[in-house]
Amino acid sequence: MSKGQFWRQSAAEGFTLIEVLASVIIVALAMTALAPALTLVAYRRAMSERVELANRLAQEEVDRIRTLVDIELSAAPKAFQDPAQRDRLPRVGEDPLANTPPPDEMPADANAGNYTHKDNYSLRLAQVQVPGRNPEEYVIQTFRDEGAPCIDRRENRVIQGVPCSFRLGVRVYHRFSFDPDTRQALPGLGTELVSANQNLANADVWLFPMATSFVEINPAANLGDVCRQIAITIGADPIERCRAFPLPVGPVET
Incomplete structure (x- = not known):
């Protein structure tokens, strides 16, 4: 077998050990x-x-x-x-x-x-x-x-x-x-x-x-709160417009 035929046969059979080691080193450096x-x-x-x-x-x-x-x-x-x-x-x-x-x-x-x-x-x-x-x-x-x-x-x-x-x-x-x-x-x-x-x-x-x-x-607002807010928004008197929902006027609880 000639020297050229030997190298061609080795290449056809797979990677050499040196090539494998080089690949591993490259991958390791990349990682x-x-x-x-x-x-x-x-x-x-x-x-x-x-x-x-x-x-x-x-x-x-x-x-x-x-x-x-x-x-x-x-x-x-x-x-x-x-x-x-x-x-x-x-x-x-x-x-x-x-x-x-x-x-x-x-x-x-x-x-x-x-x-x-x-x-x-x-x-x-x-x-x-x-x-x-x-x-x-x-x-x-x-x-x-x-x-x-x-x-x-x-x-x-x-x-x-x-x-x-x-x-x-x-x-x-x-x-x-x-x-x-x-x-x-x-x-x-x-x-x-x-x-x-x-x-x-x-x-x-x-x-x-x-x-x-x-x-x-x-x-959460009740109907009286909503009524008074709407009255204020439209410029009306909230007490007059919302008499059905009076504000508390009783004594203060201490």
């Missing part, structure tokens, strides 16, 4: 170059999912308080003179409301949705099952302003100290915003919403809430 980019993509995707989940938790907290006002507090406002009932509402925050400080620690546990009250805000711990990952914990910080007192329309009285209309603030922080051993807030924990301005691959991202919400909470 090494791509690994940081793939890791960053996976991290950003996980962070986006956390932000989406935090926004859902914030909306659920708003809906929970709004339902409490509409169904229970407005129907029986005097019941909320009981401190145990009033504790179902969040604490009054700073003025202006956005100046309410961030939480200083995590609540002890997910205590069936009840609040842990601080001086000017209230906290709840939510544990969420995430497909493909371990359960994640979020701290929901809720606070409100003094608001307007409730009206007991059955007895035609204003119930002082029990707010039916108020401005509500909600912030949602991830568990990573707190020290895993002491449960204290990380130094420098802020109140500004995490956004595209913060690099989601930066560890400082945990110094910001994943979601925030500021909304007005009001009881």
